[in-house]
Amino acid sequence: MSAQQLRCRGFEAAGIACGIKKDGGPDLGLILASTECQAAGVFTRNLVQAAPVRISRRHLAGGVCRAVIVNSGNANCCTGRQGQEAAIRMCSAVSGHLGIGSRQVLVASTGVIGEPLPVEKIVRAVPKLCGGLSPEGFMDLARAMMTTDTRPKTGRRDGEIDGRPFRIIGVAKGAGMIRPDMATMLCFVCTDAEVQHADLQPALARAVERTFNRITIDGDTSTNDTVLVMASGLSGAKVDASSRAAFQQVLEDLLADLAIELVRDGEGVTKVVRLEVQGAATDDDARKIAETVAHSPLVKTAFFGQDANWGRIMGAAGRAGAAFDPDLVDIFFDRVQMVSRGVGCGPGAEARATEVLHRPEFSVRLDLNMGKGSWWIITSDLSVDYVKINADYRS
């Protein structure tokens, strides 16, 4: 998507380098709305919460905002009182320069945990950052949010309410620490639809539940996860009881686009796998099995090795703490049945399943044949590069 296409009425953005990243890459970004926006947010459920998460939660209490400032290269997490003050200073630097209330500014950080944030560098760069604001600045913003991401993640979806078109655009970053209940992921969404906070918050929560909370790369959750939506209302497309479902769908489609992009660009990822569990006793049992299989290092390394090693899938399912009878299970790789009632379907099936595993994206389906519970999750392989990236991250 070009920067030109990534525009949304009432919003400007910018991304620059302020010197936090050692390589001098872009590491500071800003979104500014031309009017006060209705806003909603979803944050990490990790008990360790970064300072910017605490501050943004507080500033969002009123349900409105004007701007978001974000830095990469440092998570400003586990940084004590100093970190809290640094997050507040990021907001007040923006509010002072733009003449808006400092509680109307939200803040997010991503990067290394536990190192003091060089907030002076950020404060000094705010005038330049504000000077760079442009309706076409969202691609720069997306670049300034990247850590181990290899490419910026952006998305756009258009909708219509009562004949009035509206648009939702979003930028996001991954790429490790991805799992249900979010990730070191940051995602900022802007729409020109007219939505009240009271509608926007549940719409976002529901959309996140079915998108970002269904992806996993390594099972680790981050301390900084943040998804924010700002609605300017400038399109005149009004979300009310009759149009709520239409807006929900467009929002969910956008977040789904971004979520799959996060997995595709996950650290060292070579395979994107949709893991489906059906026929479980309950949805919760299906979820437990889906998550345990999706996080099993043995299953994930087999995906990387393009090895249809269904025994490891059985082993992971058997330790998930859910009702499970190995003698009833069917397993499919895309449409190829590999296991029937707990027993392998033989060399022919194995050969066809191995072909499936050579694809960059495929599905694995377990039918437990016990009940009506089901769940799905998007996961990835565990590659040599994942280990290399994470062993060398800080050096």
Added chain:
Amino acid sequence: MSAQQLRCRGFEAAGIACGIKKDGGPDLGLILASTECQAAGVFTRNLVQAAPVRISRRHLAGGVCRAVIVNSGNANCCTGRQGQEAAIRMCSAVSGHLGIGSRQVLVASTGVIGEPLPVEKIVRAVPKLCGGLSPEGFMDLARAMMTTDTRPKTGRRDGEIDGRPFRIIGVAKGAGMIRPDMATMLCFVCTDAEVQHADLQPALARAVERTFNRITIDGDTSTNDTVLVMASGLSGAKVDASSRAAFQQVLEDLLADLAIELVRDGEGVTKVVRLEVQGAATDDDARKIAETVAHSPLVKTAFFGQDANWGRIMGAAGRAGAAFDPDLVDIFFDRVQMVSRGVGCGPGAEARATEVLHRPEFSVRLDLNMGKGSWWIITSDLSVDYVKINADYRS
């Protein structure tokens, strides 16, 4: 330890190649007791249980046994009725050749899940296997149990009861799929102490709880885990109410020796880490945090990278589902304090902690400063070689 040193009164063992392993390595082993032994066993808690586990459980119901047959290269798991019959045939081949009851023979298998066991190869090799039995055969047995292990694992501990010496020897195999609630680990223990089944079973269960159930390499549990103890009584050292504690200690010491050997030889392991959590609200909270940190891919890759990345430890602890206040936590690498009340202790501490991480074995201690709950676990790093080994395992 030499084969000479690995002897125990009343027991012979053997290990040979029967053609299951593609590389022609030893893959079939046997233990034979000269008299009927009191016996005890602990098996996998995975709901997927291999055929040999099911058969051994059944045969052990009487609390006695004479022999154990074990193969590597094939787990005989998820192999349906055919697999069940193959496990029974392994027992009856031994019982027929040696003239002992077939229910006095236990059976274990380890290797690939889901492929039919080539049981004919085993049955044909049983005469040669029995012919190779020798008091000094335990080293050969240990070799015949290996899968991705790089070396055989053996141990011996000597004790004394009322002036009478007794001995416990053991052989074990790892090396992936290791986690609390066992592993693809097999472990066979022989002792010449005189212990009744009623004492032996709880002694084993307790010793396993504090040894094999405290080690983890990749969080995956196996379908074939088995720990067996056989007591011949030939030393005359009698375990009763007054000597139970002494026997328990020697047994536990032996299993601890073998457990740490499993981690040291874990797949791709370059670091062995003792992870201690103290000051938790409850022991259960401490266990949850210890296990979550020990299984975190981000923490484990940081160990591999010799990076004292305590932020990842905080992140993992915060998502463990246990009571946890990040602002109270102290973290130590061996004796180096790295985090005080949730905040990093600075570059000096980091430099000293990095030195600790260059050691092959070290401890990581979290003090939550909340209560009196504690737990420990032995874990490892996650290396490039772990991924390579497990991506290529079946090819």
